[in-house]
Amino acid sequence: MHFGLGTKYWLLVIGLLMTSAQAEDEKLPVEAPQAFITNHSGKFNGQKIAYRATAGETYLRDLTGEPKASIFSFAYTQDKAETAKRPVTFVWNGGPGSASVWLHMSGLGPFFAEVPSDASHPGLPPYLPKNSGNSVMDVTDLVFIDPVGTGYSRAVGEYEGKAFWGLKEDAQSMAEFIRTWMTENNRWGSPIFILGESYGTTRAAYVANILQKTMKISINGLVFVSQALDYQGSSPYIPDNIISYVTYVPTMAAAALYHGKVTPVPQDKQAFLEQARQFASNELLPGLFAGNRLKPEQKRHLVERLAYFTGLSPQYIERADLRISARRFAKELLRDESKTVGLLDARYLGDERDDLDDSTKRDAASDTISAAFNSALQVYLRNSLEVDWDRQYLSPADPDLRRYWRYRTSKDGSAWEPTYVTTAGQLSEALRINPQLDVLVASGYYDLVTPFFDAEYTLNRHAINAEQIWYTYYEGGHMMYVNSAAKVELFNDVRRFIEAHIPTNK
Numbered sequence: 174m175h176f177g178l179g180t181k182y183w184l185l186v187i188g189l190l191m192t193s194a195q196a197e198d199e200k201l202p203v204e205a206p207q208a209f210i211t212n213h214s215g216k217f218n219g220q221k222i223a224y225r226a227t228a229g230e231t232y233l234r235d236l237t238g239e240p241k242a243s244i245f246s247f248a249y250t251q252d253k254a255e256t257a258k259r260p261v262t263f264v265w266n267g268g269p270g271s272a273s274v275w276l277h278m279s280g281l282g283p284f285f286a287e288v289p290s291d292a293s294h295p296g297l298p299p300y301l302p303k304n305s306g307n308s309v310m311d312v313t314d315l316v317f318i319d320p321v322g323t324g325y326s327r328a329v330g331e332y333e334g335k336a337f338w339g340l341k342e343d344a345q346s347m348a349e350f351i352r353t354w355m356t357e358n359n360r361w362g363s364p365i366f367i368l369g370e371s372y373g374t375t376r377a378a379y380v381a382n383i384l385q386k387t388m389k390i391s392i393n394g395l396v397f398v399s400q401a402l403d404y405q406g407s408s409p410y411i412p413d414n415i416i417s418y419v420t421y422v423p424t425m426a427a428a429a430l431y432h433g434k435v436t437p438v439p440q441d442k443q444a445f446l447e448q449a450r451q452f453a454s455n456e457l458l459p460g461l462f463a464g465n466r467l468k469p470e471q472k473r474h475l476v477e478r479l480a481y482f483t484g485l486s487p488q489y490i491e492r493a494d495l496r497i498s499a500r501r502f503a504k505e506l507l508r509d510e511s512k513t514v515g516l517l518d519a520r521y522l523g524d525e526r527d528d529l530d531d532s533t534k535r536d537a538a539s540d541t542i543s544a545a546f547n548s549a550l551q552v553y554l555r556n557s558l559e560v561d562w563d564r565q566y567l568s569p570a571d572p573d574l575r576r577y578w579r580y581r582t583s584k585d586g587s588a589w590e591p592t593y594v595t596t597a598g599q600l601s602e603a604l605r606i607n608p609q610l611d612v613l614v615a616s617g618y619y620d621l622v623t624p625f626f627d628a629e630y631t632l633n634r635h636a637i638n639a640e641q642i643w644y645t646y647y648e649g650g651h652m653m654y655v656n657s658a659a660k661v662e663l664f665n666d667v668r669r670f671i672e673a674h675i676p677t678n679k
Contacts, residue, residue, distance in 0.1 A: 203240045203329050206230035209560045215283050220311040223252040228558045233349050241332040244350045245325035247317040249282055249310060260313040260364040260675055263351055267372025269578055270570035272324035273317040274550050276370055279654040280305035282315050286549035288542050290656045292520035300545040302553040307664045312671050322571035325564050334571055339579030344379035352388055364675050368396040375401050378600035385606045394674040395612045396667055399623045399651045405593040406627035409498040415461045418496045422453040424624040425502050426482040428519035434484025449482045450626060499621045500532035513537055518650025519619040542655060597635040604641050613643045613670045615663055617653035
C-alpha cells in the first residue's frame, strides 16, 4: 500500500499522540507522603517533656488537588491533651539553598552538634549529636522545614524544582506549607511563631506578609537570627556600594578588638562599638559621599580613625580609598601572621595558600564546622529519628537551585530595573497589618556576612515602628549558637520572647 507524504505525516502525528496518551496512562501516581514517627522524652530548661518526633513529608497541592511539592519537615510536638493550643514555631535556615541542618542541630531542638566554643577546630570524626538541655521545647513545639531542593524536599508530579526556586516562589511555598501543616495537624488554635536565619529572615519577612495579607493567618512573633532583609547593607562586593562600607565598620571593629589589633585597647567594649557606629554614620558616610570633594586634612582624619577601629594600617586604608570590603578585611587583618579570619564568624582562623591575594577565597568558619553539623545530623536521622529511606538528604542543596534561583520581582516581558534584594517592605506592611506583631532580631558581633549594624540600619528605617523591634547581641558570629554561652543567652531570649507573646486570657 502506498501512502502520500500528507498521509504519512498524519499517521506519524497519530502515533505520537497515542504514545503520549499511553505514557500518560502508564505514569506512576505520586506515592503517599512518607513519615517516620518516634516517641521521646527530654529535659529542657529544667522541665521534663514527653514529645513525638515526626520526620515526614507534607504535600503542597495545586488548585486541582494534585501534589506539586513534597516539603519535608521535622516536627517536635509535646504529648499532652492541650497540644492543639500549644505554641508552634516554624524554623528554617537560609542560603537560599540551605537545609535546616544548622538550626536543627543548633540545640534549639532536642539535640545539637557539639563544636568548641572558642572557635577552634572540632578535631577528627566521629561527630555525634548531644542532648540539648537548653532547647526551647519547654515553651513551644518546633517544626524545622527544608525548602524544595534541600534536605528530602522535592518537586513532585508535573512540577519541577524551578517552579519553587525564587524570592516570591519560595516564600509562597513556605506560606502554603505552614497553612497545610496547621490544617493537617489541627493547629489553627495555636499561637504561631516563625524563626529564620540569614536568607531565612529574608524569607520570613515575605512569608509573614503572605500569611497575614493573603491567607489571613496572624502571627504571634518573628525571630530573625542574623537578619538579611535589605541586601544593600550586606553586599560588600560591589565597588560603588557606599552603604556597605559603612554598615560593616562596627563588626570589623569587634573583630579587630577580639584579635588584639585595636591600639590603644578600649576599656569598655560596648562603648567602643558605639563609637564605631557613630564614626561610621557621622564621619565616614559623609566622607564617602563627598568623594573627590573631600579635603586632604579631612581624609587624613578619616584614614586614622578607620585604621583605629579596624586594626588595619593607615597605608592600607589610604590605598583602599576608605573602602574596606568584608573579604579584603578578612584577608588583611592578620596578614602578618599569614592567617585569615572567618566571614560567618571572624573568631575563626584560616590558612590559605596564597598569602599575597587581596581577599580571602574561603570561609574559615564554614570550613571548620560544616562537617560536624552535617555528620551529627546524619547520625541523628538514622539512629534517633529512625529515618530509613533511600532518598538522598541534600545538604548542600540540589546543584541546579542556585543556578535557576530567581530574584526578579516582575513578570517576564515587563520592564524591570534590577535592584538590591529586599523584603523589608513586606515586613513593614506585615507589622502594620498586625500591630501586635513584634520581631526579635538576634545578631552576632563577629558576623561579616550579615553585620549587626546593618540590622539596625535596615530595621530603623522602612517606616517600621521601633517599639516592634527587639534587638539582642551575642559573642559569636552568623551562627552564634556554636558558642555555648551565646547559645544559652540566645535561647533564653527566644524563650522570653515567645512567652511574652502568648495571650494569657484566651
